[in-house]
Amino acid sequence: MAYVALYRTYRPKSFEEVAGQKVIIKTLQNAIIHDKIQHAYLFSGPRGTGKTSIAKIYAKAVNCLNPQHGSPCNKCDVCVGIDRGDIADVIEIDAASNNGVDEIRDLRDKVKYMPSVGKFKVYIIDEVHMLTTGAFNALLKTLEEPPKHVIFILATTEVHKVPPTILSRCQRFDFKNIEIKDMVEKLDEIIAKEQIAIDPEAVQAIAENAEGGLRDAISLLDQAISYAESNITEEDVHQISGSVSKTSLTKILQAISNKEITNAIIILKDLIAEGKEITRIVSDLILALRDILLEKTTTIAMPKYEELASALSTEKIYFYLDVLNELQQDMKWTHQKRAYVELALIKMMDHQTLQTIDYAGTIADLKNEIQALKKRFDDAPARVVESKRKDALVTIKDVEKILNQGNKEKKELLLSAWDKLKNYPKADLKMAAYLLYQGELEAVSNEMLLVYDDISICKKLYDQTVSQQILSIMNAKTQLIDGYVAILKSDWLVIKKLYIEQHAKGIKKPKLGPYDLKLYKDPDKPQKEAEIVNLAKEYFGDLVTVKE
Numbered sequence: 001m002a003y004v005a006l007y008r009t010y011r012p013k014s015f016e017e018v019a020g021q022k023v024i025i026k027t028l029q030n031a032i033i034h035d036k037i038q039h040a041y042l043f044s045g046p047r048g049t050g051k052t053s054i055a056k057i058y059a060k061a062v063n064c065l066n067p068q069h070g071s072p073c074n075k076c077d078v079c080v081g082i083d084r085g086d087i088a089d090v091i092e093i094d095a096a097s098n099n100g101v102d103e104i105r106d107l108r109d110k111v112k113y114m115p116s117v118g119k120f121k122v123y124i125i126d127e128v129h130m131l132t133t134g135a136f137n138a139l140l141k142t143l144e145e146p147p148k149h150v151i152f153i154l155a156t157t158e159v160h161k162v163p164p165t166i167l168s169r170c171q172r173f174d175f176k177n178i179e180i181k182d183m184v185e186k187l188d189e190i191i192a193k194e195q196i197a198i199d200p201e202a203v204q205a206i207a208e209n210a211e212g213g214l215r216d217a218i219s220l221l222d223q224a225i226s227y228a229e230s231n232i233t234e235e236d237v238h239q240i241s242g243s244v245s246k247t248s249l250t251k252i253l254q255a256i257s258n259k260e261i262t263n264a265i266i267i268l269k270d271l272i273a274e275g276k277e278i279t280r281i282v283s284d285l286i287l288a289l290r291d292i293l294l295e296k297t298t299t300i301a302m303p304k305y306e307e308l309a310s311a312l313s314t315e316k317i318y319f320y321l322d323v324l325n326e327l328q329q330d331m332k333w334t335h336q337k338r339a340y341v342e343l344a345l346i347k348m349m350d351h352q353t354l355q356t357i358d359y360a361g362t363i364a365d366l367k368n369e370i371q372a373l374k375k376r377f378d379d380a381p382a383r384v385v386e387s388k389r390k391d392a393l394v395t396i397k398d399v400e401k402i403l404n405q406g407n408k409e410k411k412e413l414l415l416s417a418w419d420k421l422k423n424y425p426k427a428d429l430k431m432a433a434y435l436l437y438q439g440e441l442e443a444v445s446n447e448m449l450l451v452y453d454d455i456s457i458c459k460k461l462y463d464q465t466v467s468q469q470i471l472s473i474m475n476a477k478t479q480l481i482d483g484y485v486a487i488l489k490s491d492w493l494v495i496k497k498l499y500i501e502q503h504a505k506g507i508k509k510p511k512l513g514p515y516d517l518k519l520y521k522d523p524d525k526p527q528k529e530a531e532i533v534n535l536a537k538e539y540f541g542d543l544v545t546v547k548e
Contacts, residue, residue, distance in 0.1 A: 002067060007218040010190055011252050012053050013083060015061075015071045019186040019214050020178040021050050027173070028054070029070025032061050037120075038171045040143050040152040042128075044159035045175025048213025055124045055153040056082075057209050059090045061152065063118030089115040090122045095130040104131070104138040111142060111150045120151050128154040129161035142168050177212025180204070185479050186214060187221060194529050196225060198232035205237040211492045242277055244284040246304045256320070265342060278337045279328075286324050293317050314345075373494045391517040393462045394485045396495075396512050398447075402485065403499055404509045405445035410480065414448070415441060424473070432469035435461065442492060448474075448484035451492045458519055461486040487517055 012018045015025045017346050031037055041058075043051040062073035081087040093107070107123065115121045125131075131139070143152055143166065154170060156162060185208050191198055198221075206224065210217035220241060228236045238245045248271060255264035271281055288305065295309040296317070310348045312320075327344040331337050418441065424433030438457065439450035453457050460466055461484070474481050487495075495512060502510035 002547075005219070005452070006190060006194075006222045007215050011070075012050070013060075015054075015057055018050055018057070019182045021054065021175060022056065024173045024175065028058055028061075032067060032070040032399070037062055037151065039146050039148075039150065040170040041154065042162070042167065042170035042172045043153060043155045043175060044162075045157070046177055046212055047157055047245055048210070048215030048217075049175040050179055050214065051155040051175055052124065052126060055122075055155060058125070058153065059120075059122035059124065062120050063115075070328065080216065081117065087117050089118045089120065089218065090124070092124045092126065095125050095127045099131045101132065101134040101138050104135045106376065108138060108142045112147055115149055120149055122151045122153065124153045124155065126155045127159045128166075131154045133163075133271050134450065136166060136236065140165055140169075178214050179212075180207045181388065183207040183210060183214055183217050187217060190218065190221065196221075196232070198224070198229060199234060201234040202232045202237050205234045205243070206243075209237065209241040209243050215510060217252065218222075239274075239386055242275070242280050244271060244276055244281055244454070246288070249284060249288040250304060250308060253308055254311075254347050256345065257308065257316075259344055264345050264349065268341065278341055279331060282324055282331070282341060284326055286321065286328075288336070289321055289324070293321075309341055319351075320348050370493060370497070372492060391521040392517075393459065393521060394487060394517055396515045396517065398485050399449060399487065399495060399517075400510075400512045402443050402445045402447050402449045406443045407445055411441065411444040414474075414480070416445060421473070429469050429473055432466055433526060434474055436470055439486065442488070442496075444481070446482045448481055450484055450486040451489045451490050452486055455488055455518065458486045458488060459522070462519070487519065491515070491517055 015029060032376055041055075043055060045051060057072060060074070061067055062080065063068060063078050065076040066073045074080070074083070078087065082090050093103075111121065111123070113121075146152065152170075154162070154166070159167075159172075159174075184203055187206060190196075191203070200327050202224070206220050208215050209220060214291035222235070223240050224232045224236055226354050227240050235245060237243075248267065252264055252267045252271075255267060268281070272278065292309050292312060293314070294304045295305055296312075296314055323344050327340060330340055334340060349402040372527060418437065421433040424430050426433075435457065436450075439452050440462075441448060442451050443449040450461065452461075461470070467483075470484065471481070495515065498512065499510050
């Protein structure tokens with residue numbers, strides 16, 4: 001016996017077997033139960049969503065000798081005969097090949113004859129939008145006032161091509177794309193009956209690639225069975241459908257996010273070498289970004305994109321989508337599609353708009369960090385008060401003293417010569433001068449307040465030898481300072497904000513509360529070399545020679 005395609009084998013024969021379209025099915029069942037059968041129906045919607053299948057089931061239901069809750073019993077002679085095609089009361093007409101006036105006139109002449117077996121003669125006209133204007137006009141009168149024993153069911157994928165005069169004479173049902181969960185459920189039923197070895201991820205991929213059409217999904221499953229040697233995997237589905245796997249999409253989006261231009265172009269080249277269509281690659285990238293955006297802005301979880309969702313800002317995703325949408329439009333008018341895609345990928349990694357987005361992201365991160373630091377400062381009373389620790393290198397009181405005794409003229413004088421520290425002329429003080437240059441001078445009284453990003457540099461400045469060298473540099477010509485303190489920039493941002501707030505309230509000498517500056521002496525340990533020697537080696541390597 002010849003092989004029968006799965007979509008034909010598993011075409012639904014009752015309303016209960018139909019996937020999705022629950023509202024339409026319920027309406028049609030109630031019409032049969034309450035004997036409110038219309039003379040003309042219009043089924044419109046995308047391909048593979050059940051228009052013709054439901055039309056055939058409805059044709060059986062209205063003629064069934066023993067209907068069950070508005071559904072055909074599929075056991076009586078009429079139901080069995082209609083399924084076999086033995087009963088002439090259900091007539092299917094393909095409007096694509098029978099679209100002329102003569103065919104419709106012939107139909108109009110035959111509708112007056114009574115049904116041979118059932119209660120109704122049901123005419124199912126598929127792709128009705130293909131009828132010519134003359135054919136529509138010939139059908140119009142019959143459709144308006146058909147014999148009581150005739151039902152017309154018009155099916156179309158392009159309802160906008162059907163004349164309003166026809167639409168107004170039909171009860172219209174708009175079929176929707178079938179949801180992925182409904183398709184997966186139907187596919188699982190077929191897989192169980194056919195005993196197909198397939199991964200759950202592959203079933204999900206088939207449903208996603210079908211784009212709402214169950215017939216396409218079943219056909220893709222049929223194709224996957226022929227392609228796979230044993231167990232059907234997700235990669236098998238991507239190979240036969242031409243779609244791009246989530247793994248490949250993640251790799252290329254990660255490369256774009258990290259601005260790895262070469263890597264992104266290589267991944268694109270590999271996908272094209274695998275036979276993926278360029279337009280499909282772009283389309284799948286857009287869908288992947290859609291999923292990432294849903295992950296970021298809704299409670300819908302996209303497990304395979306969690307890492308990307310945390311790495312990409314919403315503004316950057318919108319920028320990527322704008323570039324890809326523009327690319328889709330440009331590709332319609334060019335034969336150099338690959339070149340356009342490569343240029344678009346480069347634009348997604350190297351464009352002035354990205355700089356603005358990155359700056360905005362950096363500012364947002366800084367604001368969040370300041371809020372976190374402020375919260376940490378608010379919780380400071382619960383911390384150890386560093387002034388009570390004997391091993392503290394600096395206390396909040398030391399900082400407060402410098403700020404309250406600040407001398408703006410002295411600070412401006414020091415800053416005017418600060419750049420000279422970068423290339424200090426004296427070799428023995430060059431390293432100390434460079435350490436000093438790396439800091440930011442924030443306040444000066446008899447002491448300096450220096451701010452650094454690195455805690456290790458802060459601690460180096462409290463080394464006795466380094467301290468003596470820095471004071472020697474600062475007081476080379478005249479006595480300017482007696483000492484200095486060095487703190488972390490993150491702590492300074494919190495202290496500065498609180499100090500300014502108090503000063504704005506009229507407090508001339510603000511008081512800073514307890515705060516842990518996190519700068520303590522390191523525990524005693526054997527010193528092989530002086531700290532200044534280690535520091536010099538860190539910067540100059542083997543050029544350093546230690547002389548006793």
